[in-house]
Amino acid sequence: MDRLIDTDVAIIGGGIIGASAALFLRRRGRAVTLLDMGACGARASGVNYGGVRRQGRPLSQMPLTARAHELWQQLPALIGTDGEYVRSGHLKLARSAEDMQALEQYRDATRGHRMHLQLLGPAELRRRFGWLTDTLAGASLCPDDGHANPRLVSPAFALAAAAAGARILEDTRVRHAAHDGARFEITCENGLRVRAAVLLNCAGAWAGEIAAGFGEVVPESMIHPLMMVTEPLPHFMSVSLGIQGGGIYARQVERGNCVIGGGRGALQPDGYARPSRSALPALLARAAELLPPLRGAQVIRFWTGVEGSMPDHNPVLGPSARVPGLFHAFGLSGAGFQVGPAIGEVLSELVVDGASAIPIDAFRIERYAASAHDAACRTESSREQTLEST
Amino acid sequence: MSAPVAPVIVGAGPAGVRAAQALVRAGLRPIVIDEAARAGGQIYRQPPPGFTRGKPALYGSEHRKADALHRAMDALLPHVDYRPDTLVWNCEDGVLDLMCQGEADAVPFRQLVIATGATDRVLPFPGWLTPGVYTLGGAQVALKFQGCAIGERVAFLGTGPLLYLVAYQYAKAGARVAAVLDTAATADRLRALPGMLAAPALLGRGLYYMAWLRAHGVPLHAGVRPVRVLGGQRVAGLRWRDAGGAEHELACDALGFGLALRAETQLAALAGCAFDFDARDRNWLPRRDPAGRASAPGVYLAGDAAGIAGADAAELAGERAALALLEDLGLPADTRRAAALERHLRRIGRLRDALERAFPFPQDWARDIADDVVLCRCEDITAGTVRATVATGAASEMNRLKALTRVGMGRCQGRMCGAGAAEVLAGALGVSPAAVGRLRNQPPIKPIPISLHAAGTMPGTPT
Numbered sequence: 122m123d124r125l126i127d128t129d130v131a132i133i134g135g136g137i138i139g140a141s142a143a144l145f146l147r148r149r150g151r152a153v154t155l156l157d158m159g160a161c162g163a164r165a166s167g168v169n170y171g172g173v174r175r176q177g178r179p180l181s182q183m184p185l186t187a188r189a190h191e192l193w194q195q196l197p198a199l200i201g202t203d204g205e206y207v208r209s210g211h212l213k214l215a216r217s218a219e220d221m222q223a224l225e226q227y228r229d230a231t232r233g234h235r236m237h238l239q240l241l242g243p244a245e246l247r248r249r250f251g252w253l254t255d256t257l258a259g260a261s262l263c264p265d266d267g268h269a270n271p272r273l274v275s276p277a278f279a280l281a282a283a284a285a286g287a288r289i290l291e292d293t294r295v296r297h298a299a300h301d302g303a304r305f306e307i308t309c310e311n312g313l314r315v316r317a318a319v320l321l322n323c324a325g326a327w328a329g330e331i332a333a334g335f336g337e338v339v340p341e342s343m344i345h346p347l348m349m350v351t352e353p354l355p356h357f358m359s360v361s362l363g364i365q366g367g368g369i370y371a372r373q374v375e376r377g378n379c380v381i382g383g384g385r386g387a388l389q390p391d392g393y394a395r396p397s398r399s400a401l402p403a404l405l406a407r408a409a410e411l412l413p414p415l416r417g418a419q420v421i422r423f424w425t426g427v428e429g430s431m432p433d434h435n436p437v438l439g440p441s442a443r444v445p446g447l448f449h450a451f452g453l454s455g456a457g458f459q460v461g462p463a464i465g466e467v468l469s470e471l472v473v474d475g476a477s478a479i480p481i482d483a484f485r486i487e488r489y490a491a492s493a494h495d496a497a498c499r500t501e502s503s504r505e506q507t508l509e510s511t
Numbered sequence: 512m513s514a515p516v517a518p519v520i521v522g523a524g525p526a527g528v529r530a531a532q533a534l535v536r537a538g539l540r541p542i543v544i545d546e547a548a549r550a551g552g553q554i555y556r557q558p559p560p561g562f563t564r565g566k567p568a569l570y571g572s573e574h575r576k577a578d579a580l581h582r583a584m585d586a587l588l589p590h591v592d593y594r595p596d597t598l599v600w601n602c603e604d605g606v607l608d609l610m611c612q613g614e615a616d617a618v619p620f621r622q623l624v625i626a627t628g629a630t631d632r633v634l635p636f637p638g639w640l641t642p643g644v645y646t647l648g649g650a651q652v653a654l655k656f657q658g659c660a661i662g663e664r665v666a667f668l669g670t671g672p673l674l675y676l677v678a679y680q681y682a683k684a685g686a687r688v689a690a691v692l693d694t695a696a697t698a699d700r701l702r703a704l705p706g707m708l709a710a711p712a713l714l715g716r717g718l719y720y721m722a723w724l725r726a727h728g729v730p731l732h733a734g735v736r737p738v739r740v741l742g743g744q745r746v747a748g749l750r751w752r753d754a755g756g757a758e759h760e761l762a763c764d765a766l767g768f769g770l771a772l773r774a775e776t777q778l779a780a781l782a783g784c785a786f787d788f789d790a791r792d793r794n795w796l797p798r799r800d801p802a803g804r805a806s807a808p809g810v811y812l813a814g815d816a817a818g819i820a821g822a823d824a825a826e827l828a829g830e831r832a833a834l835a836l837l838e839d840l841g842l843p844a845d846t847r848r849a850a851a852l853e854r855h856l857r858r859i860g861r862l863r864d865a866l867e868r869a870f871p872f873p874q875d876w877a878r879d880i881a882d883d884v885v886l887c888r889c890e891d892i893t894a895g896t897v898r899a900t901v902a903t904g905a906a907s908e909m910n911r912l913k914a915l916t917r918v919g920m921g922r923c924q925g926r927m928c929g930a931g932a933a934e935v936l937a938g939a940l941g942v943s944p945a946a947v948g949r950l951r952n953q954p955p956i957k958p959i960p961i962s963l964h965a966a967g968t969m970p971g972t973p974t
Contacts (some may be wrong), residue, residue, distance in 0.1 A: 158886050160911055163910075163911065163914065167914060168914075202804060266919075271913065272914040273915065275913070276911075277917065280903065280904075280905060342767050351923075351961065352922055352958060376890070377858050393951070395953070396954060397603070398601055398603045398604075398606065398608055398617075398954075401601075401608075401954075401964070402615070402963075402964035403964075405962075405963055406966045408961055408966050409961050409962050416961065416962050417960070417962070418960070418961050419922075419958035419959060419960055419961065420955060420958060420959055420961055421921065421924065421955070421958045422920070422924060422953050422954075422955070423953055425953070425955050465974070468654050498748065
């Protein structure tokens, strides 16, 4: 059955960005049709670590992450659930004096962005967080950062958008999207066609393909952050953890399970990713070393996901450089969960108002236009700012 | 180039031992990995060394088969690389990750025989988590492995041949069996009779257990449904409903229950096997050809791990899979023997159809699970939570249900709660269990200690 839907805004991708854009657009009265190839919020948005943190983000993301911080506070009003969101604090650890120096520089550079970072020396770190290994040089605490349950939060954005009147179509994979000079026409593998004046490309790890279809080739790659979860344990980890330089991140959920990430998985032929066995020992060993209370604990599951990543670890966010009415929001590079709702709101402002008060110039797709190839070849040297995130 | 890698057999029950035997006969030296300390599998589980109960007492009418299998394994020991007490917890790119007596190890393979057996299929009912409630298989293991009964006055509930066998074994061992409560109706058994006549020995054995139990004063009831377990800290009895709808109370201090068996398929999933829904087992099973070849190259499936068929079939299927493995390696394999094994397996398959008619899965059970009954005991999720999630329209398949409710997310990773969750989800959606899909498996297959790799090295990784 070939169906045709005419709508104001078509959205490809029902992750936290696409679904929150749908929600905010409905609030502004726009007709919205959202297409997801599987289930909304089931990919990177739903299986990520669950960190909701501002600390560690680059300066260019400060206004966006600050707005997201406000939106997370309003989560129950927005999507009808708190999604297990807690402002536990985010503690970024330093292994060495150099790490500590980097944390100090970061605090100085981000002053005025109201993160209220507190630098803790080794003695204070031991006094306040005695469950950590005693070999650390210090840490930086962002008291109002925290974590949430992505399995609940991301699908809830899609449900809230649907309740607000957005048409949410799952198991609807896009085969082809084109612009005829006036409108977009999107053809799906199930025969559905969608016509819209505006198209939002929120397709995560698959968004680069959509952009390329409109002549905008960007060096988006797929990453598969590796995570594991322990059996429920008595509560000890009072904050969400990251570490300067990356490599491990950890939090403990209300039920007592510890969620710990670090290293990578690998893509499988079926489009899902799986943990890489070569990365498992390092993750186990690092967790046992950093968190002595875990040494007697058992791991009940490893998992990973499929996430889009850009060479500079900043998203592509904003209008297309080539096609009027096309907007991109993808390549969150392992740090999209916290900023996702704010990006959705920004997209709604770009569509309805033509501009957003949040500065997003740093994320323009044009930054790859000239040197896409060079960028793709660059190594992942600045990884530490984003690794412990999502 | 490294030396040729040995074929690996996971599981040393009836299927695994017979597979090993066939490979050894062909001159190979397979690696045999088993979670238990001694070979035999669940059905022919051996007690620890030094226990003195004889095999007739341990295995009843099957003691000769048990003894033959144990002897076969003993004779194989010089010719196989036997790894008892070893958990296979991951499989990726031709390497199995192991935990051997708490230590990490890994073995590469090019040929893998999966003979991981089965566990009880359980569906929740009110009070099923009360201390003193065991699975049928668990009750049997306590008796076989440790010579312990699960209680002094024990009731057995559920369906399948195991129900009567375990009750008989308990009674023979001196336990007081309060009653055997079969969810299958007498009419089911009569309907299955023509099919069962093809296997007079099996039918005779079943009738013998029933007659023996009756003669020893054990009440047998058919068409039963549980109402609830009585007692708080400990089982004090069982309230049950008979086929006519009348409720009764039975005094007992322990309850063994199970609704036939459920294949252990996680290793097959991690090894990349394709799965199909099997209507008879009401479960997703790894796809295989009649010889036992899985869809993943070099992977073979044998025994209950590939679909429930019992110990006799497992022995045949283990040998058949090994012959297929030899054939695929270009080694001489007895094709006439292979054909005879397949014929025999087909015959047992038809018998399984008849058994399924005699002891049908109680399709109304899941519907009747009250909302406040815990469905997933690891994560403490009730049937009501699942139904409420379905009512929001958010969950139409198992992986989504897991994400939204945590069902199957705990220690057992769905091994125990998966069957019940699928039935409740399917019931709430008004679809067949086939339509709700299969939980994607992740490593580890069973929990591993975080300290497993204290040194941070992965054995078996090419350098």
